Amino acid sequence: MFTKKKIIQYLALVIIFLAAIFWIYSQLSTNFETYVEERNFNEIELFARTFPEEDVSDENISMWLDSVSDMIPGARAAYLGYDFDTFQFSASLGSQPLINLYNENQSTPDFINATDSCYYLVPMRLSTMYMVNYSLDSDETVSTRENSLLYFIPIVAESGYEASGALMIAVPDIASTGFESLLRTLLAMLSFAFIIVSFIIMFTRDPITGFLVLGLFVIVALFVAYPLFEAVRLSFVVNGRLSLDTWKACLSPTYLQALWGSLKLGVLTATSSTIVGFLFAFLIERTSFKQKKLMTTLATMPMISPPFSLSLSIILLFGNNGLITKQLLNWNISIYGLGGLTLVETIGMFPIAFMTISGVLKQIDSTVEEVALDLSATRFQTFRTITLPLAMPGILSAWLLVFTNSLADFANPLLLSGDYRVLSTEAYMIVTGRNNLGAGAALSFLLLLPTLTAFLAQRFWVSKKSFVTVTGKPNTNLTELTNAPVRRTLTVIAWIIMGFIIGLYLTIFAGCFVRNWGIDYSFTLSNWGEALSRGWTSIRDTVLLAAIATPIAGILAMVAAMLIVRKKFPGKRLLEMLIMTPYAIPGTLIGISYILAFNKPPILLVGTAAIIVINYVIRELPVGVENGITALHQIDPAIEEAASDLGADVTTVFRSIVLPLVRPAFLSSMSYTFVRSMTAVSAIIFLISARWNHLTVLIFNFSENLRFSLACVLSTVLIAIVLAVFFLMNHLVKDDKLTQKTISSR
Numbered sequence: 112m113f114t115k116k117k118i119i120q121y122l123a124l125v126i127i128f129l130a131a132i133f134w135i136y137s138q139l140s141t142n143f144e145t146y147v148e149e150r151n152f153n154e155i156e157l158f159a160r161t162f163p164e165e166d167v168s169d170e171n172i173s174m175w176l177d178s179v180s181d182m183i184p185g186a187r188a189a190y191l192g193y194d195f196d197t198f199q200f201s202a203s204l205g206s207q208p209l210i211n212l213y214n215e216n217q218s219t220p221d222f223i224n225a226t227d228s229c230y231y232l233v234p235m236r237l238s239t240m241y242m243v244n245y246s247l248d249s250d251e252t253v254s255t256r257e258n259s260l261l262y263f264i265p266i267v268a269e270s271g272y273e274a275s276g277a278l279m280i281a282v283p284d285i286a287s288t289g290f291e292s293l294l295r296t297l298l299a300m301l302s303f304a305f306i307i308v309s310f311i312i313m314f315t316r317d318p319i320t321g322f323l324v325l326g327l328f329v330i331v332a333l334f335v336a337y338p339l340f341e342a343v344r345l346s347f348v349v350n351g352r353l354s355l356d357t358w359k360a361c362l363s364p365t366y367l368q369a370l371w372g373s374l375k376l377g378v379l380t381a382t383s384s385t386i387v388g389f390l391f392a393f394l395i396e397r398t399s400f401k402q403k404k405l406m407t408t409l410a411t412m413p414m415i416s417p418p419f420s421l422s423l424s425i426i427l428l429f430g431n432n433g434l435i436t437k438q439l440l441n442w443n444i445s446i447y448g449l450g451g452l453t454l455v456e457t458i459g460m461f462p463i464a465f466m467t468i469s470g471v472l473k474q475i476d477s478t479v480e481e482v483a484l485d486l487s488a489t490r491f492q493t494f495r496t497i498t499l500p501l502a503m504p505g506i507l508s509a510w511l512l513v514f515t516n517s518l519a520d521f522a523n524p525l526l527l528s529g530d531y532r533v534l535s536t537e538a539y540m541i542v543t544g545r546n547n548l549g550a551g552a553a554l555s556f557l558l559l560l561p562t563l564t565a566f567l568a569q570r571f572w573v574s575k576k577s578f579v580t581v582t583g584k585p586n587t588n589l590t591e592l593t594n595a596p597v598r599r600t601l602t603v604i605a606w607i608i609m610g611f612i613i614g615l616y617l618t619i620f621a622g623c624f625v626r627n628w629g630i631d632y633s634f635t636l637s638n639w640g641e642a643l644s645r646g647w648t649s650i651r652d653t654v655l656l657a658a659i660a661t662p663i664a665g666i667l668a669m670v671a672a673m674l675i676v677r678k679k680f681p682g683k684r685l686l687e688m689l690i691m692t693p694y695a696i697p698g699t700l701i702g703i704s705y706i707l708a709f710n711k712p713p714i715l716l717v718g719t720a721a722i723i724v725i726n727y728v729i730r731e732l733p734v735g736v737e738n739g740i741t742a743l744h745q746i747d748p749a750i751e752e753a754a755s756d757l758g759a760d761v762t763t764v765f766r767s768i769v770l771p772l773v774r775p776a777f778l779s780s781m782s783y784t785f786v787r788s789m790t791a792v793s794a795i796i797f798l799i800s801a802r803w804n805h806l807t808v809l810i811f812n813f814s815e816n817l818r819f820s821l822a823c824v825l826s827t828v829l830i831a832i833v834l835a836v837f838f839l840m841n842h843l844v845k846d847d848k849l850t851q852k853t854i855s856s857r
């Protein structure tokens with residue numbers, strides 16, 4: 112591929128392109144400077160015509176000079192009076208920095224030429240720019256110096272034939288400097304893109320794969336690495352200077368104890384959630400359990416509501432003055448602390464494990480299980496030696512996802528932690544309470560250490576084993592691996608868990624019709640009218656933005672998973688780590704990082720819908736990639752190789768082979784993205800604007816203001832919307848025969 116002829120052609124092409132870019136830059140820069148100069152001259156001459164000729168007192172002239180910034184933003188002016196006796200101009204009124212500048216330079220050739228031009232009634236701009244102090248207080252402790260253009264405009268006397276004075280105006284060169292900086296940035300990005308794209312086209316055998324890899328790298332570099340770099344940079348800056356004081360404070364025993372608390376909570380939550388999630392996934396996907404659709408819907412409900420709604424239900428039912436613990440049973444127990452947090456996070460996060468493991472169990476070809484049973488293995492032996500090992504990639508992925516999600520959670524610990532300290536809450540409080548963005552960034556980055564450790568360990572283990580079961584010959588039969596007593600036991604456990612969760616949601620639903628929970632339990636419908644009237648705009652915005660983000664995140668996740676699993680390219684591990692990184696970082700830091708990165712040119716996104724959609728996609732992309740990687744580990748690459756040998760390109764293989772085979776993971780990824788987009792809180796709370804609001808932020812505000820009934824109404828509406836979308840997806844996109852199983856007993 113790297114022949115001498117191709118290298119020479121490539122270098123010649125790059126040189127020609129760069130020369131063209133340089134010519135474009137010089138032309139645009141020159142034209143813009145000409146435009147700025149003409150515009151300034153027109154505005155300055157127009158301002159000079161407003162000279163207060165009727166009353167030329169010093170007070171009126173000073174007021175007139177001060178008004179120059181109203182016509183020309185950032186400009187400063189000084190009046191040069193003409194002395195007919197000495198035939199000289201002297202600065203007397205206006206901006207003191209300009210008066211000082213004139214007095215220091217009036218004998219220089221530039222200033223002499225300028226005053227001579229004014230004497231002959233010819234306006235002039237100095238070719239040399241000067242540094243002008245634009246903000247100088249009385250004690251000279253505050254100053255802002257700008258590189259400025261100096262204009263000298265004559266003030267024509269009433270006779271019309273001579274100058275009665277001159278106007279000296281300094282205009283900061285911000286517009287042209289900013290334009291040139293933006294132009295250089297854009298053209299540099301265009302040049303870099305051309306160099307990379309032309310290299311891929313000329314020196315790779317599979318340009319489409321190269322473009323896909325390049326596109327993913329651009330996405331994660333722009334929306335993951337760049338914002339995090341801004342956050343890291345801020346953590347090393349104190350009062351505008353490079354310093355390690357922030358990190359020294361964050362590595363103190365107090366915050367290390369909070370880190371240990373986060374790790375303990377994460378391990379307990381991930382383990383319990385994975386166990387519960389596997390129980391539900393196995394019962395639904397690998398047994399003859401009858402109410403599968405109902406149980407699937409109920410098992411995903413904790414993902415549908417805002418993350419803090421279950422905590423509120425727990426407090427109302429089991430808190431210090433809870434309805435059950437205090438009013439009914441009079442128990443003297445506290446739900447606050449590690450136990451309560453583990454319970455709430457397990458309920459709220461086990462659907463992540465359930466959806467991940469469910470997609471894996473659905474993909475397992477039951478032929479190997481039938482063979483084991485035919486060879487006289489017991490059902491338990493078959494489960495232990497066949498089913499469980501094949502599901503292990505999904506189990507490990509589920510554990511990792513729940514673990515990272517628990518580390519990043521701050522809403523539940525904020526309500527239920529009590530004296531128990533976790534690092535995500537400490538980071539949130541130090542950012543929102545003390546406005547110390549650098550310390551919040553440093554604390555949040557400490558959470559990356561355990562997350563990346565778990566991630567790399569899981570990847571190393573999966574890479575050493577083979578889990579291929581989908582070979583292109585699907586088996587639609589599924590042999591029952593549980594006998595009646597075991598199946599009934601699993602069913603009872605599942606319904607007990609579901610009963611508890613349903614009770615929590617009934618508490619939310621009941622709150623919609625209560626006048627004032629905890630004080631006045633009388634029935635009312637007024638909450639609905641008030642909540643819907645105040646929340647209609649937020650409901651509309653939330654549904655629209657989530658609907659836009661869902662397909663983008665789903666397709667992007669499957670493309671990334673296919674490239675990571677099936678292709679070899681430089682930087683693959685780096686790409687995978689960058690994709691997974693946003694899941695480990697608290698949403699507060701993501702929101703703040705996005706504000707720091709995208710609140711300035713050339714990428715100005717703050718206040719737009721785009722930054723919210725991008726946040727949805729980037730934040731939830733790791734789940735889709737994990738689901739896709741897990742599913743692809745079970746698909747024999749020979750299927751795709753056969754399609755490629757028959758002439759199919761990468762996009763055709765992905766569309767016609769990979770996507771149908773990973774369809775369960777694809778649908779799970781899209782469903783998860785939609786749900787998380789609808790229920791996001793931590794990052795979104797920093798990214799909403801007056802034009803684009805979010806439903807969960809409004810619910811959170813109602814909860815903070817003790818308007819629990821209104822929060823319950825909007826939570827119920829949110830749950831209903833997500834359930835309706837799930838119902839629509841399940842009916843518009845029917846499951847195919849590849850993943851349908853017919854249960855048979857042995």
